[in-house]
Amino acid sequence: MRAVVSLEDVRKSFGATRALDGVSFDLAEGEVHALVGENGAGKSTLINVLAGVVRPDSGRLVVDGVRRDFQTTHDAKSAGIATVFQELSLVDGLSIAENICAGRPPSRFGLIDRRSQWARSVEALRMLGVQLQPEMTVGRLLASQRQLVEVAKALDQISATAGTEGRARVLILDEPTSALNPDEKSALFRAVRALRSQGVAIIYISHHLDEVLALADRITVLRDGATVWTRPAAGMDSDTMVRAMVGRDVQRAVRSRVSAGDEIARFEDVGARGRIEGVSFSLRRGEILGVAGLDGSGRESVARLLAGIERSTSGRIVLAGRDHPGSLRAAMALGLGYVPDDRKTLGLFLDMPIAENAVAAGLSSVSRLGLMNADAIRLAGAGVMKRHGVKADSPRRAVSALSGGNQQKVLFGKWLRRDPAILVVEEPTKGVDIGAKRDIHDQLVAHARAGAAVLVVSSDLPELLELSDRIAVLHRGRIAGIVDGPTATEEMVMTLAAGATPRAA
Amino acid sequence: MTATIDHPAPTSSRLRHLGSLRELALLLMIAALIAGMSILSPYFLTPANFQAIVVGMVPTAIIVVGMTILLVSGSFDLSVGSVLALSSTVVALLLLAKVPIPLAILAALLVGVGFGLANGLIVTMLGVNPLIATLGTMSIARGAALVFTEGFSLSSLPPAFGVFGKTQILGLPLMAWIMVAIVIAGDVALRRTRFLRQVYFIGGSEKAAALSGIAVNRVRIVCFVVSGLLASVAGVLLASRLMSGTPTAGNGLELQALAAAVIGGASLRGGEGTIFGAVLGVVFVALISNAMTMLAVSMYWQMIVTGLVLVIAVAVDMLTRRKS
16 A cells, blocks of 8 residues: 555644644555544644645645645645535535536636536536536535535546646545435445545545444544554444543443423424424423434424524414413523524634633623623633533633534533523534533433423434433424334334334334 | 732733733824824924814714724624714704704704614615615715705804814813713723623624524614714714804715724624724824824825725734734
């Protein structure tokens, strides 16, 4: 195996934080090399170094036997590295085809060659098995479709440069499956394997260790900015990886079944045009109710209707003994808290300090007679950091400087600080590492056990199975069944979600 | 240093106060400008010139308070210069129609509130971009002022109306003290009050603010109303000083206020800026044009220099930010 890319003892600090503290790593031609590690382990920084976004403080980066010092993302692209970032980089107003070919649009006589642009996009989408019209505007796509277009863009870079001097031979995929359903995932895996057989070297980053085991040839574990080990994927198991990632043994939380308390919210035959229909359930104090369903099943609408940010068109939603007031603000006054699914655009104020984020949903708790108290804000921030184990040097640190897991903890801290009697959570651990995931799960369980009702919507089925006391499964906007959490299996839930009749028990 | 460990709070909040390098840099540049000019011109450091500078910047300094609040919320208001003109003509028209002075002033202020409310409703309820919305009301207010006056200035106002320009307190006219009061009140309100603190969250991320239970539309409307009200306050004070209502007054004032706020550290992206900084920006620009007048530089050159100062200030800020 010949190394296409190798990194030797790469270091990078941001202020006092050592993001990379001596990473060494090599990538061979025609291999899928998985990078795993907790959030904050340095994966993102490593990717940014390879993609030319960040310049390392020291260490060597060798591509194709030549030492490189990327100044810009363009340098990295010219050196043959195609990257699919976690933060999607598509332009909403342009078509799929224009987005896919954005890096190197085909031109004839100085004008964009639309026909060849269209052909190239069709080819890239076909590789991923996606049925999308290239002339569709990206702004109208679902999250999963956007993610696939993003991958298609990188695939196009690889095929458009094939046979040229700067041909792309390295593909970096950073959490490419976070929004994908199982079918889309397997299509993506097929495309990745096809590229591997063509000799493309692939760096694959994922929190989903099962994906890593299914796809990777070799695995490198990062912890605290340094390489722990690189080993072949054959014969590897998740426990070994998790131990290397966290540096200690992690025990699966064993939960006792509890009896739920009084009803605190209820859906009575609720419909919201085009999203859900005839949904009824009851939410009780002390329980975690999971909501499962495929993409497009309307599972998010259940959370958003309860939170008051979507409106129902039929039926009745009861909150704390009265009709739902119909807005988040009013629902908050009745003791509701809502953790949205996208911490970066919906949950947090990225450029603002941890402390300000922590108090954003409860400004009155840090003010008196309409005046803010700066010390109270700082203390609230420090309190959230301590209670949720947020790793940062100060509550004044901007949230954007934190890793995904720590950001998510701040987001939970913001709401749990209010001690909501009803907590509505969407995708509690999206893009979060195992350690932070466990911490967040523990917090949710503790909050429910303390007497609150928690409604969790998640596309991560194992997560729902681990957390929920009951799971409501949606199929095409209707409840296909409500199953008992501790005894449910993945197959049971998937069968209901797919609309099939479960086998008689 | 055990004291700081036991009581870290005062240190951190003080640091944060000094933390704004932009305000510090502006203060230093203002000091340097004053020192340099005192050497270059014997007329610069005189009470008369000081008073001229202060009186001259009253409208901009009052308007910049509202503009900064809007900028922090991620918005802005281009109609302020025209609303100033319209308010000054409304107060003059009413005074000429023998309406009592307090009532005439109140009516002029209501004009400002009305335009602010209209701006706020158009931006929030109709979802029109603030640039377009306030560009429209800017033209409407200016047009209205010209229609009411048929393009002429309205003079021969009752002498008692001149109180804001003529009454001297500690060497400055009453209108200057009103400006000082508005600036201090505005700065404290934006820093400390819960209501205006929400503006930073809205400017930081409007969606996240709404999902944190902040009444985004209500806050944004209030910001526009404050901006309109302050523009009409400036219009009344200007009419009192000039003893006339002028339909062409305040032309380009909205851009001067925007420029000063940005020089003072506000960002068009929203989420940052202080009134203290913005007012320092007004002072800085006012001093530069005063200095150039003293040095007999033509008005036309002054515009070029003001433009350069704006671009350089923002460019330097972007560069320092990129490094950190």
